[in-house]
Amino acid sequence: MKDGPAIANVAALIGDPARANILTALMAGKALTVSELAQEAGVTLQTTSSHLSKLLGGGMVSYRKQGRHKYFELASHQVAGTIEALMGLAADSGHLRTRTGPRDEALRSARRCYNHLAGTAGVQVYESMVRRGYLTVDAADLSLSTAGRVFAENLGIDVVRLSKGRAPLCRECLDWSERKTHLAGSLGRALLDYMIADGWVKQDATSRAVSFTARGRTLFNDIFPVLDAV
Protein backbone atom coordinates (compact mmCIF):
# COMPACT_ATOMS: atom_id res chain seq x y z
CA MET A 1 0.00 0.00 0.00
CA LYS A 2 1.21 3.48 -0.86
CA ASP A 3 1.69 5.73 2.11
CA GLY A 4 -1.74 7.19 2.50
CA PRO A 5 -2.14 10.88 1.89
CA ALA A 6 -2.24 13.22 4.84
CA ILE A 7 -5.99 13.46 4.50
CA ALA A 8 -6.33 9.89 5.72
CA ASN A 9 -4.77 10.76 9.07
CA VAL A 10 -7.16 13.55 9.91
CA ALA A 11 -10.15 11.63 8.57
CA ALA A 12 -9.21 8.58 10.62
CA LEU A 13 -8.94 10.85 13.61
CA ILE A 14 -12.54 11.93 13.15
CA GLY A 15 -13.60 8.46 12.07
CA ASP A 16 -13.50 6.81 15.45
CA PRO A 17 -16.94 6.80 17.12
CA ALA A 18 -15.66 7.92 20.50
CA ARG A 19 -13.65 10.75 18.99
CA ALA A 20 -16.54 11.73 16.76
CA ASN A 21 -18.70 12.00 19.85
CA ILE A 22 -16.09 14.17 21.51
CA LEU A 23 -15.85 16.45 18.51
CA THR A 24 -19.58 16.83 18.04
CA ALA A 25 -19.89 17.64 21.72
CA LEU A 26 -17.30 20.36 21.25
CA MET A 27 -19.18 21.70 18.21
CA ALA A 28 -21.41 23.54 20.65
CA GLY A 29 -18.47 25.84 21.22
CA LYS A 30 -18.24 25.36 24.95
CA ALA A 31 -14.93 24.20 26.39
CA LEU A 32 -15.37 20.91 28.20
CA THR A 33 -13.27 18.98 30.69
CA VAL A 34 -11.92 15.51 30.12
CA SER A 35 -14.49 14.03 32.46
CA GLU A 36 -17.36 15.78 30.75
CA LEU A 37 -16.13 14.59 27.39
CA ALA A 38 -15.82 11.05 28.74
CA GLN A 39 -19.46 11.30 29.71
CA GLU A 40 -20.42 12.59 26.27
CA ALA A 41 -18.46 9.95 24.45
CA GLY A 42 -19.63 7.15 26.71
CA VAL A 43 -16.16 5.79 27.46
CA THR A 44 -13.97 5.81 30.52
CA LEU A 45 -11.72 8.60 31.56
CA GLN A 46 -8.55 6.81 30.53
CA THR A 47 -9.85 6.11 27.07
CA THR A 48 -10.98 9.70 26.67
CA SER A 49 -7.59 10.95 27.75
CA SER A 50 -5.94 8.84 25.12
CA HIS A 51 -8.32 10.05 22.44
CA LEU A 52 -7.79 13.66 23.39
CA SER A 53 -4.05 13.40 23.14
CA LYS A 54 -4.47 12.02 19.65
CA LEU A 55 -6.85 14.79 18.67
CA LEU A 56 -4.40 17.27 20.13
CA GLY A 57 -1.54 15.81 18.15
CA GLY A 58 -3.61 16.10 15.00
CA GLY A 59 -4.33 19.75 15.68
CA MET A 60 -8.05 19.19 16.00
CA VAL A 61 -8.46 20.46 19.55
CA SER A 62 -6.65 22.74 21.95
CA TYR A 63 -6.91 23.10 25.69
CA ARG A 64 -6.51 25.53 28.54
CA LYS A 65 -5.51 24.41 31.96
CA GLN A 66 -7.41 25.82 34.86
CA GLY A 67 -6.66 24.52 38.29
CA ARG A 68 -6.82 20.79 38.09
CA HIS A 69 -9.20 20.88 35.16
CA LYS A 70 -8.28 20.75 31.54
CA TYR A 71 -10.74 22.50 29.27
CA PHE A 72 -10.76 21.28 25.71
CA GLU A 73 -12.23 23.03 22.70
CA LEU A 74 -12.04 22.81 18.93
CA ALA A 75 -8.73 24.16 17.69
CA SER A 76 -10.07 26.40 14.96
CA HIS A 77 -13.06 27.40 12.99
CA GLN A 78 -11.65 25.43 10.14
CA VAL A 79 -11.97 22.27 12.17
CA ALA A 80 -15.57 23.14 12.98
CA GLY A 81 -16.23 23.83 9.32
CA THR A 82 -14.80 20.51 8.24
CA ILE A 83 -16.94 18.69 10.76
CA GLU A 84 -20.01 20.53 9.52
CA ALA A 85 -19.13 19.44 6.00
CA LEU A 86 -18.91 15.84 7.16
CA MET A 87 -22.24 16.22 8.93
CA GLY A 88 -23.71 17.45 5.67
CA LEU A 89 -22.40 14.41 3.87
CA ALA A 90 -23.60 12.07 6.56
CA ALA A 91 -27.01 13.72 6.46
CA ASP A 92 -27.91 12.76 2.93
CA SER A 93 -25.53 9.98 1.97
CA GLY A 94 -27.21 6.91 3.36
CA HIS A 95 -28.33 6.12 6.88
CA LEU A 96 -31.42 8.26 6.92
CA ARG A 97 -31.68 8.05 10.65
CA THR A 98 -30.99 11.78 10.80
CA ARG A 99 -34.66 12.54 10.40
CA THR A 100 -35.89 10.21 13.08
CA GLY A 101 -37.69 11.31 16.17
CA PRO A 102 -38.66 14.67 17.56
CA ARG A 103 -35.28 15.36 19.07
CA ASP A 104 -33.60 15.57 15.69
CA GLU A 105 -36.49 17.72 14.57
CA ALA A 106 -35.61 20.02 17.44
CA LEU A 107 -32.01 20.03 16.28
CA ARG A 108 -33.02 21.05 12.81
CA SER A 109 -35.19 23.79 14.15
CA ALA A 110 -32.72 25.51 16.46
CA ARG A 111 -29.33 24.50 17.75
CA ARG A 112 -25.99 25.89 18.72
CA CYS A 113 -23.38 25.75 16.00
CA TYR A 114 -20.01 26.24 17.59
CA ASN A 115 -21.26 29.22 19.60
CA HIS A 116 -24.03 30.82 17.62
CA LEU A 117 -27.56 29.97 16.63
CA ALA A 118 -28.10 27.59 13.71
CA GLY A 119 -31.01 25.71 12.18
CA THR A 120 -34.11 27.30 10.71
CA ALA A 121 -34.08 29.88 13.49
CA GLY A 122 -30.48 30.78 12.74
CA VAL A 123 -31.26 31.19 9.07
CA GLN A 124 -34.25 33.35 9.97
CA VAL A 125 -32.02 35.70 11.97
CA TYR A 126 -29.59 36.02 9.13
CA GLU A 127 -32.12 36.57 6.38
CA SER A 128 -34.18 38.95 8.43
CA MET A 129 -31.14 41.10 9.12
CA VAL A 130 -29.87 40.99 5.55
CA ARG A 131 -33.23 41.96 4.08
CA ARG A 132 -33.58 44.95 6.32
CA GLY A 133 -30.09 46.07 5.37
CA TYR A 134 -28.68 45.48 8.84
CA LEU A 135 -26.13 43.12 7.37
CA THR A 136 -24.53 43.87 4.04
CA VAL A 137 -23.09 41.13 1.93
CA ASP A 138 -20.18 42.33 -0.13
CA ALA A 139 -17.89 40.01 -2.07
CA ALA A 140 -17.10 37.35 0.49
CA ASP A 141 -17.33 39.81 3.37
CA LEU A 142 -20.22 40.30 5.68
CA SER A 143 -20.49 43.55 7.60
CA LEU A 144 -22.81 45.32 9.96
CA SER A 145 -24.37 48.50 8.57
CA THR A 146 -24.97 51.61 10.65
CA ALA A 147 -28.65 50.70 10.88
CA GLY A 148 -27.65 47.22 11.96
CA ARG A 149 -25.39 48.62 14.59
CA VAL A 150 -28.22 50.64 16.06
CA PHE A 151 -30.39 47.55 15.96
CA ALA A 152 -27.81 45.50 17.85
CA GLU A 153 -27.17 48.20 20.40
CA ASN A 154 -30.89 48.44 21.07
CA LEU A 155 -30.69 44.83 22.13
CA GLY A 156 -27.98 45.83 24.58
CA ILE A 157 -25.11 44.38 22.60
CA ASP A 158 -21.82 46.22 22.99
CA VAL A 159 -20.76 46.33 19.35
CA VAL A 160 -17.68 48.44 20.06
CA ARG A 161 -16.29 45.88 22.47
CA LEU A 162 -17.08 43.02 20.10
CA SER A 163 -15.39 44.66 17.15
CA LYS A 164 -12.23 45.08 19.19
CA GLY A 165 -12.01 41.34 19.74
CA ARG A 166 -9.86 39.02 17.72
CA ALA A 167 -12.80 37.19 16.17
CA PRO A 168 -14.54 38.80 13.19
CA LEU A 169 -17.76 40.59 14.07
CA CYS A 170 -19.87 39.01 11.34
CA ARG A 171 -19.14 35.84 9.52
CA GLU A 172 -21.21 33.60 7.32
CA CYS A 173 -21.62 29.99 8.32
CA LEU A 174 -23.25 27.37 6.14
CA ASP A 175 -26.03 25.50 7.85
CA TRP A 176 -25.80 21.76 7.31
CA SER A 177 -29.47 21.07 7.88
CA GLU A 178 -30.85 24.08 6.02
CA ARG A 179 -28.09 24.46 3.45
CA LYS A 180 -28.43 28.17 3.82
CA THR A 181 -26.26 30.80 5.43
CA HIS A 182 -26.65 31.81 9.03
CA LEU A 183 -24.85 34.38 11.11
CA ALA A 184 -21.63 33.50 12.93
CA GLY A 185 -18.86 35.70 14.28
CA SER A 186 -18.82 37.47 17.60
CA LEU A 187 -22.12 39.17 16.80
CA GLY A 188 -23.73 35.81 16.16
CA ARG A 189 -22.40 34.62 19.46
CA ALA A 190 -23.61 37.74 21.26
CA LEU A 191 -27.10 37.34 19.83
CA LEU A 192 -27.36 33.78 21.10
CA ASP A 193 -25.97 34.85 24.48
CA TYR A 194 -28.61 37.53 24.59
CA MET A 195 -31.41 35.09 23.82
CA ILE A 196 -30.21 32.79 26.56
CA ALA A 197 -29.72 35.58 29.08
CA ASP A 198 -33.13 37.05 28.36
CA GLY A 199 -34.81 33.67 28.66
CA TRP A 200 -35.92 33.33 25.05
CA VAL A 201 -34.47 29.88 24.76
CA LYS A 202 -33.47 27.01 26.97
CA GLN A 203 -30.53 24.83 26.16
CA ASP A 204 -30.87 21.10 26.05
CA ALA A 205 -28.47 19.55 28.53
CA THR A 206 -27.50 16.58 26.44
CA SER A 207 -27.60 17.84 22.87
CA ARG A 208 -26.90 20.97 20.88
CA ALA A 209 -30.60 21.67 20.52
CA VAL A 210 -32.08 24.83 21.97
CA SER A 211 -35.81 25.28 22.50
CA PHE A 212 -37.77 28.49 22.57
CA THR A 213 -40.06 29.42 25.40
CA ALA A 214 -43.49 30.66 24.34
CA ARG A 215 -42.53 34.23 25.17
CA GLY A 216 -39.15 33.80 23.51
CA ARG A 217 -40.69 32.60 20.27
CA THR A 218 -43.03 35.57 20.15
CA LEU A 219 -40.23 38.05 20.77
CA PHE A 220 -38.03 36.24 18.30
CA ASN A 221 -40.56 36.46 15.48
CA ASP A 222 -41.20 40.04 16.42
CA ILE A 223 -37.58 41.13 16.34
CA PHE A 224 -36.46 38.87 13.48
CA PRO A 225 -39.55 38.79 11.24
CA VAL A 226 -39.60 36.65 8.14
CA LEU A 227 -39.43 39.00 5.17
CA ASP A 228 -39.67 38.48 1.45
CA ALA A 229 -36.56 38.79 -0.63
CA VAL A 230 -36.11 42.15 -2.30
Place this chain on the structure above:
Amino acid sequence: MKDGPAIANVAALIGDPARANILTALMAGKALTVSELAQEAGVTLQTTSSHLSKLLGGGMVSYRKQGRHKYFELASHQVAGTIEALMGLAADSGHLRTRTGPRDEALRSARRCYNHLAGTAGVQVYESMVRRGYLTVDAADLSLSTAGRVFAENLGIDVVRLSKGRAPLCRECLDWSERKTHLAGSLGRALLDYMIADGWVKQDATSRAVSFTARGRTLFNDIFPVLDAV
Protein backbone atom coordinates in the same frame (compact mmCIF):
# COMPACT_ATOMS: atom_id res chain seq x y z
CA MET B 1 -19.22 3.48 24.01
CA LYS B 2 -22.27 5.30 22.71
CA ASP B 3 -23.22 4.38 19.20
CA GLY B 4 -21.10 6.75 17.20
CA PRO B 5 -22.69 9.58 15.30
CA ALA B 6 -23.21 9.27 11.58
CA ILE B 7 -20.24 11.53 10.99
CA ALA B 8 -17.91 8.81 12.27
CA ASN B 9 -19.00 6.46 9.51
CA VAL B 10 -18.20 8.78 6.67
CA ALA B 11 -14.99 9.99 8.27
CA ALA B 12 -13.85 6.41 8.85
CA LEU B 13 -14.63 5.74 5.23
CA ILE B 14 -12.21 8.46 4.18
CA GLY B 15 -9.81 7.61 6.97
CA ASP B 16 -8.37 4.46 5.47
CA PRO B 17 -5.16 5.14 3.52
CA ALA B 18 -6.13 3.03 0.53
CA ARG B 19 -9.55 4.65 0.29
CA ALA B 20 -8.05 8.10 0.77
CA ASN B 21 -5.76 7.39 -2.17
CA ILE B 22 -8.73 6.33 -4.24
CA LEU B 23 -10.68 9.45 -3.36
CA THR B 24 -7.82 11.84 -4.00
CA ALA B 25 -7.25 10.16 -7.35
CA LEU B 26 -10.89 10.79 -8.17
CA MET B 27 -10.59 14.43 -7.11
CA ALA B 28 -9.15 15.11 -10.54
CA GLY B 29 -12.68 14.64 -11.82
CA LYS B 30 -11.91 11.91 -14.27
CA ALA B 31 -13.82 8.64 -13.97
CA LEU B 32 -11.44 5.76 -13.38
CA THR B 33 -11.76 1.98 -13.62
CA VAL B 34 -11.28 -0.39 -10.71
CA SER B 35 -7.90 -1.46 -12.07
CA GLU B 36 -6.69 2.09 -12.47
CA LEU B 37 -7.77 2.87 -8.94
CA ALA B 38 -6.01 -0.23 -7.66
CA GLN B 39 -2.87 1.11 -9.29
CA GLU B 40 -3.38 4.53 -7.71
CA ALA B 41 -4.04 3.13 -4.28
CA GLY B 42 -1.21 0.63 -4.46
CA VAL B 43 -3.30 -2.37 -3.47
CA THR B 44 -4.60 -5.39 -5.34
CA LEU B 45 -7.71 -5.52 -7.43
CA GLN B 46 -9.65 -7.52 -4.87
CA THR B 47 -8.87 -5.08 -2.09
CA THR B 48 -9.81 -2.15 -4.29
CA SER B 49 -13.08 -3.79 -5.21
CA SER B 50 -13.91 -4.22 -1.56
CA HIS B 51 -13.05 -0.61 -0.79
CA LEU B 52 -15.12 0.67 -3.67
CA SER B 53 -18.19 -1.20 -2.57
CA LYS B 54 -17.82 0.39 0.84
CA LEU B 55 -17.40 3.85 -0.65
CA LEU B 56 -20.42 3.16 -2.82
CA GLY B 57 -22.48 2.12 0.17
CA GLY B 58 -21.49 5.30 1.92
CA GLY B 59 -22.59 7.41 -1.02
CA MET B 60 -19.11 8.74 -1.65
CA VAL B 61 -18.72 7.46 -5.19
CA SER B 62 -20.91 6.41 -8.07
CA TYR B 63 -20.16 4.41 -11.18
CA ARG B 64 -21.14 3.85 -14.75
CA LYS B 65 -20.76 0.52 -16.44
CA GLN B 66 -19.30 0.48 -19.88
CA GLY B 67 -18.63 -2.86 -21.46
CA ARG B 68 -16.63 -4.84 -18.99
CA HIS B 69 -15.28 -1.73 -17.34
CA LYS B 70 -16.70 0.02 -14.35
CA TYR B 71 -15.94 3.72 -14.26
CA PHE B 72 -15.99 5.24 -10.80
CA GLU B 73 -16.23 8.93 -9.93
CA LEU B 74 -17.02 11.05 -6.91
CA ALA B 75 -20.72 10.97 -6.16
CA SER B 76 -21.25 14.71 -5.78
CA HIS B 77 -19.63 18.04 -5.51
CA GLN B 78 -20.37 17.94 -1.84
CA VAL B 79 -18.10 14.96 -1.46
CA ALA B 80 -15.36 16.78 -3.33
CA GLY B 81 -15.87 19.82 -1.13
CA THR B 82 -15.60 17.80 2.04
CA ILE B 83 -12.39 16.22 0.86
CA GLU B 84 -10.97 19.63 0.02
CA ALA B 85 -11.85 20.75 3.54
CA LEU B 86 -10.00 17.76 4.97
CA MET B 87 -7.04 18.55 2.74
CA GLY B 88 -7.05 22.05 4.13
CA LEU B 89 -6.98 20.72 7.67
CA ALA B 90 -4.27 18.23 6.86
CA ALA B 91 -2.24 20.99 5.23
CA ASP B 92 -1.69 23.10 8.30
CA SER B 93 -2.43 20.82 11.24
CA GLY B 94 0.89 19.10 11.74
CA HIS B 95 2.86 17.01 9.30
CA LEU B 96 4.37 19.79 7.25
CA ARG B 97 5.41 17.38 4.57
CA THR B 98 3.07 19.18 2.20
CA ARG B 99 5.82 21.52 1.16
CA THR B 100 8.37 18.91 0.20
CA GLY B 101 9.81 18.41 -3.23
CA PRO B 102 9.26 19.99 -6.61
CA ARG B 103 6.30 17.85 -7.47
CA ASP B 104 4.23 19.29 -4.66
CA GLU B 105 5.42 22.68 -5.79
CA ALA B 106 3.95 21.86 -9.19
CA LEU B 107 0.71 20.84 -7.54
CA ARG B 108 0.51 24.11 -5.69
CA SER B 109 1.15 26.03 -8.84
CA ALA B 110 -1.46 24.50 -11.10
CA ARG B 111 -3.61 21.42 -10.77
CA ARG B 112 -7.00 20.08 -11.60
CA CYS B 113 -9.56 20.36 -8.84
CA TYR B 114 -12.41 18.03 -9.64
CA ASN B 115 -12.60 19.30 -13.22
CA HIS B 116 -11.38 22.86 -13.24
CA LEU B 117 -8.10 24.67 -12.73
CA ALA B 118 -6.86 25.21 -9.18
CA GLY B 119 -3.66 26.39 -7.52
CA THR B 120 -2.07 29.79 -8.01
CA ALA B 121 -3.00 29.68 -11.68
CA GLY B 122 -6.62 28.95 -10.82
CA VAL B 123 -6.71 31.83 -8.39
CA GLN B 124 -5.17 34.08 -11.02
CA VAL B 125 -7.95 33.24 -13.46
CA TYR B 126 -10.60 33.99 -10.90
CA GLU B 127 -9.15 37.26 -9.65
CA SER B 128 -8.33 38.49 -13.09
CA MET B 129 -11.90 37.94 -14.22
CA VAL B 130 -13.44 39.44 -11.11
CA ARG B 131 -11.29 42.56 -11.27
CA ARG B 132 -12.22 43.24 -14.84
CA GLY B 133 -15.86 42.82 -14.00
CA TYR B 134 -16.27 39.64 -16.04
CA LEU B 135 -17.44 37.84 -12.95
CA THR B 136 -19.66 39.55 -10.43
CA VAL B 137 -19.79 38.43 -6.84
CA ASP B 138 -23.20 39.02 -5.33
CA ALA B 139 -24.27 37.65 -1.96
CA ALA B 140 -23.13 34.05 -2.18
CA ASP B 141 -23.75 33.93 -5.92
CA LEU B 142 -21.23 34.23 -8.65
CA SER B 143 -22.38 35.22 -12.11
CA LEU B 144 -20.99 36.01 -15.52
CA SER B 145 -21.50 39.61 -16.64
CA THR B 146 -22.29 40.57 -20.23
CA ALA B 147 -18.67 41.64 -20.69
CA GLY B 148 -17.58 38.32 -19.24
CA ARG B 149 -19.83 36.50 -21.63
CA VAL B 150 -18.26 38.24 -24.59
CA PHE B 151 -14.84 37.42 -23.17
CA ALA B 152 -15.69 33.72 -22.84
CA GLU B 153 -17.25 33.54 -26.28
CA ASN B 154 -14.13 35.10 -27.80
CA LEU B 155 -12.29 32.08 -26.45
CA GLY B 156 -14.74 29.89 -28.33
CA ILE B 157 -16.70 28.81 -25.30
CA ASP B 158 -20.36 28.14 -25.96
CA VAL B 159 -21.86 29.91 -22.96
CA VAL B 160 -25.43 29.32 -24.06
CA ARG B 161 -24.94 25.58 -24.14
CA LEU B 162 -23.18 25.62 -20.78
CA SER B 163 -25.88 27.62 -19.06
CA LYS B 164 -28.47 25.12 -20.21
CA GLY B 165 -26.67 22.33 -18.38
CA ARG B 166 -27.59 21.06 -14.97
CA ALA B 167 -24.40 22.29 -13.35
CA PRO B 168 -24.17 25.96 -12.35
CA LEU B 169 -22.24 28.10 -14.80
CA CYS B 170 -20.04 29.80 -12.23
CA ARG B 171 -19.30 28.56 -8.77
CA GLU B 172 -16.72 29.52 -6.20
CA CYS B 173 -14.36 26.87 -4.94
CA LEU B 174 -11.98 27.36 -2.06
CA ASP B 175 -8.42 26.50 -2.92
CA TRP B 176 -6.78 24.39 -0.26
CA SER B 177 -3.24 25.40 -1.10
CA GLU B 178 -3.89 29.08 -1.72
CA ARG B 179 -6.80 29.57 0.65
CA LYS B 180 -8.35 31.81 -1.92
CA THR B 181 -11.29 31.39 -4.22
CA HIS B 182 -10.95 30.03 -7.68
CA LEU B 183 -13.48 29.46 -10.42
CA ALA B 184 -15.48 26.24 -10.60
CA GLY B 185 -18.75 25.44 -12.32
CA SER B 186 -19.22 24.50 -15.95
CA LEU B 187 -17.41 27.67 -17.06
CA GLY B 188 -14.40 26.73 -14.94
CA ARG B 189 -14.46 23.32 -16.51
CA ALA B 190 -14.76 24.75 -20.02
CA LEU B 191 -11.81 27.08 -19.44
CA LEU B 192 -9.58 24.20 -18.40
CA ASP B 193 -10.81 22.14 -21.32
CA TYR B 194 -9.93 25.02 -23.60
CA MET B 195 -6.42 25.32 -22.19
CA ILE B 196 -5.85 21.62 -22.70
CA ALA B 197 -7.34 21.58 -26.19
CA ASP B 198 -5.32 24.60 -27.25
CA GLY B 199 -2.11 23.11 -25.88
CA TRP B 200 -1.54 25.66 -23.11
CA VAL B 201 -1.02 22.98 -20.53
CA LYS B 202 -0.06 19.34 -20.33
CA GLN B 203 -1.54 17.05 -17.77
CA ASP B 204 0.66 14.96 -15.56
CA ALA B 205 -0.18 11.31 -16.05
CA THR B 206 0.22 10.27 -12.44
CA SER B 207 -0.90 13.29 -10.43
CA ARG B 208 -3.36 16.12 -10.57
CA ALA B 209 -0.68 18.58 -11.54
CA VAL B 210 -0.85 20.38 -14.85
CA SER B 211 2.14 22.14 -16.36
CA PHE B 212 2.15 25.05 -18.75
CA THR B 213 4.01 25.01 -22.02
CA ALA B 214 6.12 28.11 -22.69
CA ARG B 215 3.59 29.34 -25.22
CA GLY B 216 0.73 28.47 -22.91
CA ARG B 217 2.18 30.43 -20.04
CA THR B 218 2.59 33.51 -22.21
CA LEU B 219 -0.95 33.31 -23.53
CA PHE B 220 -2.25 32.62 -20.03
CA ASN B 221 -0.62 35.72 -18.55
CA ASP B 222 -1.79 37.68 -21.53
CA ILE B 223 -5.43 36.64 -21.29
CA PHE B 224 -5.63 36.44 -17.49
CA PRO B 225 -3.31 39.28 -16.39
CA VAL B 226 -2.61 39.87 -12.73
CA LEU B 227 -4.40 43.06 -11.76
CA ASP B 228 -4.51 45.12 -8.61
CA ALA B 229 -7.59 45.06 -6.50
CA VAL B 230 -9.94 47.96 -7.10
Place this chain on the structure above:
DNA sequence: TTCATAGTTCGATCATAGACGAAGCATAAA
Protein backbone atom coordinates in the same frame (compact mmCIF):
# COMPACT_ATOMS: atom_id res chain seq x y z
C1' DT C 1 -16.48 -22.65 -28.93
C1' DT C 2 -12.19 -21.20 -26.36
C1' DC C 3 -9.41 -17.77 -24.39
C1' DA C 4 -8.53 -13.40 -22.15
C1' DT C 5 -9.61 -9.57 -19.40
C1' DA C 6 -12.40 -7.02 -15.73
C1' DG C 7 -14.29 -7.38 -11.63
C1' DT C 8 -16.48 -9.96 -7.40
C1' DT C 9 -16.82 -13.17 -3.55
C1' DC C 10 -14.92 -16.20 -0.10
C1' DG C 11 -11.84 -17.55 3.40
C1' DA C 12 -7.82 -17.23 6.16
C1' DT C 13 -4.29 -14.41 8.13
C1' DC C 14 -2.61 -10.85 10.65
C1' DA C 15 -1.76 -6.18 12.50
C1' DT C 16 -3.67 -2.32 14.53
C1' DA C 17 -5.70 0.26 17.79
C1' DG C 18 -9.53 0.79 20.98
C1' DA C 19 -11.07 -0.68 25.34
C1' DC C 20 -10.49 -0.90 30.45
C1' DG C 21 -8.10 -2.08 35.22
C1' DA C 22 -4.54 -0.70 38.01
C1' DA C 23 -1.18 2.23 39.40
C1' DG C 24 1.03 6.76 39.18
C1' DC C 25 1.15 12.18 39.07
C1' DA C 26 -0.53 16.58 40.07
C1' DT C 27 -3.36 19.93 42.05
C1' DA C 28 -6.51 21.49 45.52
C1' DA C 29 -9.08 21.12 49.73
C1' DA C 30 -9.21 19.72 54.88
Place this chain on the structure above:
DNA sequence: TTTATGCTTCGTCTATGATCGAACTATGAA
Protein backbone atom coordinates in the same frame (compact mmCIF):
# COMPACT_ATOMS: atom_id res chain seq x y z
C1' DT D 1 0.54 16.71 56.46
C1' DT D 2 -3.56 13.72 54.80
C1' DT D 3 -7.34 13.04 51.67
C1' DA D 4 -9.89 13.71 47.53
C1' DT D 5 -10.29 14.76 42.80
C1' DG D 6 -8.80 15.22 37.88
C1' DC D 7 -6.10 13.35 34.66
C1' DT D 8 -2.19 10.34 32.60
C1' DT D 9 0.54 6.19 31.77
C1' DC D 10 1.20 1.32 31.47
C1' DG D 11 -0.04 -3.32 30.36
C1' DT D 12 -3.15 -6.58 28.62
C1' DC D 13 -6.99 -8.17 26.12
C1' DT D 14 -9.82 -8.32 22.24
C1' DA D 15 -12.36 -7.19 18.08
C1' DT D 16 -12.30 -5.15 13.98
C1' DG D 17 -11.12 -4.79 9.41
C1' DA D 18 -7.50 -4.50 5.81
C1' DT D 19 -5.10 -7.55 3.04
C1' DC D 20 -4.28 -11.13 -0.37
C1' DG D 21 -4.70 -15.98 -2.69
C1' DA D 22 -7.87 -18.67 -4.91
C1' DA D 23 -11.95 -19.59 -7.02
C1' DC D 24 -15.97 -17.63 -9.39
C1' DT D 25 -18.92 -14.61 -12.72
C1' DA D 26 -19.36 -11.60 -16.64
C1' DT D 27 -18.22 -9.46 -20.82
C1' DG D 28 -15.64 -9.26 -25.05
C1' DA D 29 -12.35 -11.08 -28.54
C1' DA D 30 -10.53 -14.84 -31.56
